[in-house]
Amino acid sequence: MLTNIEILALRPRDKSYKVADGLGLYVQVQPTGSILWRFKYRFYGIERKLCFGSFPEVSLKEARALRDEARGKVAAGIDPSAVRRKAKLEAAMAASDTFRAIAHEFIAKMEREGKSEATIKKAIWFRGLLDRDIEHRPISEITPQELLHSIRRVEKRGHHETALRLRSFAGRVFRYAMATVRTDRNPTEVLRGAFTIPKVKRRSAIVEPHLVAELMRSISTYSGRAETRIALQIAAHTFVRPGELRYADWSEFDMGARVWRIPGERMKMGLPHDVPLSDQVIALVESLKAIGNRGRFLFPSSQSFLRPICENTLNYALRRMGYTDDQMTSHGFRALASTRLNEAKMWYPDAIERALAHRETNKVRAAYDRAMHWDERTRMMQWWSDYIDRLREGSKFDPAVVDNRSRGTLAPISSGPVTTLAHFLMG
The missing domain is CATH 1.10.443.10 (Intergrase catalytic core)
Incomplete structure (x- = not known):
């Protein structure tokens, strides 16, 4: 088994090489001098590898703990590589599943469908009105209370028509998120009837x-x-x-x-x-x-x-x-x-x-x-x-x-x- 002194004494060569620690854990020394932790195991007869990071950022003790955790998963019939891939995918999805990111996708879809420039500009404006409160929130976690607070901010300025249209726009974004399996609910439905319906004001025109x-x-x-x-x-x-x-x-x-x-x-x-x-x-x-x-x-x-x-x-x-x-x-x-x-x-x-x-x-x-x-x-x-x-x-x-x-x-x-x-x- 390796010691910290032995690991520190390792020197780079023309080609990378491995030095075993035990129970599938080893270090891989790169020609650049970096020392990487690797864990080799078999899952249903197929050899797989995991990377635990680099030394000394990940210490010898931490690397052995990660190895033991991975061995425990293998013993329980769980592939640690699959678990890690799933975690990475979920993290990536979470990063791209904010309200702003999905609203951006939805607006891009509107452009591909040939919506008018005025419609696209209005959608971008609506997204901007909501950004202050919920732009970085994962869409699946946004609550009706959050949306109500955000839209009420607009309504309190006397913009009743805008508030209604804002709820409608948010609803379309949530329906798009549901269709692309990023959420299973649309909190705007709860807000029907929550906002003031303005009196219809016809555009001014001379007709006589x-x-x-x-x-x-x-x-x-x-x-x-x-x-x-x-x-x-x-x-x-x-x-x-x-x-x-x-x-x-x-x-x-x-x-x-x-x-x-x-x-x-x-x-x-x-x-x-x-x-x-x-x-x-x-x-x-x-x-x-x-x-x-x-x-x-x-x-x-x-x-x-x-x-x-x-x-x-x-x-x-x-x-x-x-x-x-x-x-x-x-x-x-x-x-x-x-x-x-x-x-x-x-x-x-x-x-x-x-x-x-x-x-x-x-x-x-x-x-x-x-x-x-x-x-x-x-x-x-x-x-x-x-x-x-x-x-x-x-x-x-x-x-x-x-x-x-x-x-x-x-x-x-x-x-x-x-x-x-x-x-x-x-x-």
Whole structure:
């Protein structure tokens, strides 16, 4: 059996060599001079080895204790190597099974599934709100009380809608952890009904025709960047979501086919959306080309053409024009178009919903809807552009009167009395 003095006297050679201690324990001397503890044993006739660390970090006495413990497992029919591998795996799993790590995995999965950039950003923000309290906690150990405390911190600041969405996001992370066998429970289920349900606040929008006319005139005379003015005009004519407009890319516009093809990753529902282009929108896009900005974006940032305008640019422009947040927002153009198009009673409701990208999630149904409503949407978008242009110009017309070219094309009214519908639309 070895002694400490004998071990200290061992010197390295060109090749590693072994010196036995007893009962399967030995030291392995490396050419570098390090001395490693090894234990050799047989389990069901198969030779196996364990490493107990290096000398002198692990003393002779400690190495013999580890050997005896391992021999005891073998005698009991337990493979100490398998026990160690399991312990290492559990430790590695524990290190990667924190709430933050699993939330990161879940968000990466959302990206692979083609969720929109806005959805991904919101998920990352939600994760950050929870990080302060539970980011390093193993997900299987997080209690409903911990989650309640963390989300209540947000709710107490008056952010009731955020608190509800935060519980929902945490629930999705826990369901993902259950699906990947990292936990067997979802503590967010216990918290249903725990948080204040806020009153629904609709986004501000101008919908009265005479006010729409003033708004369009204000936009047309906006004194800021030309790109911002044109962005507001295209928002009014196409009523796409602000995030879809901000990232508008030149490659998405097929001017010959008169269509703007927005890819699914930028859409709220994750599905591509085609927007028919009216004569007015085509003219606005051409005017952007004349400005000659470099880069891929129609509306580049004033700081760098590599980035689009910031998310608040259009709202700031509306504020500069004198419209408060309670009067009009960039998202309000959607409510404006939806209200006026539905009130006109000229267009199939499903065509309006498709134009607003309130998308049917069933793919077969969605393809059917596109085939059924594309022609009507094309006519409707031209009608809409004509309508808001005529409002801006101050002309009075009957939107129900059409010329012989296609249904939905505006025509001047006769010199006779204005119809009831015209009175309604013109306010």
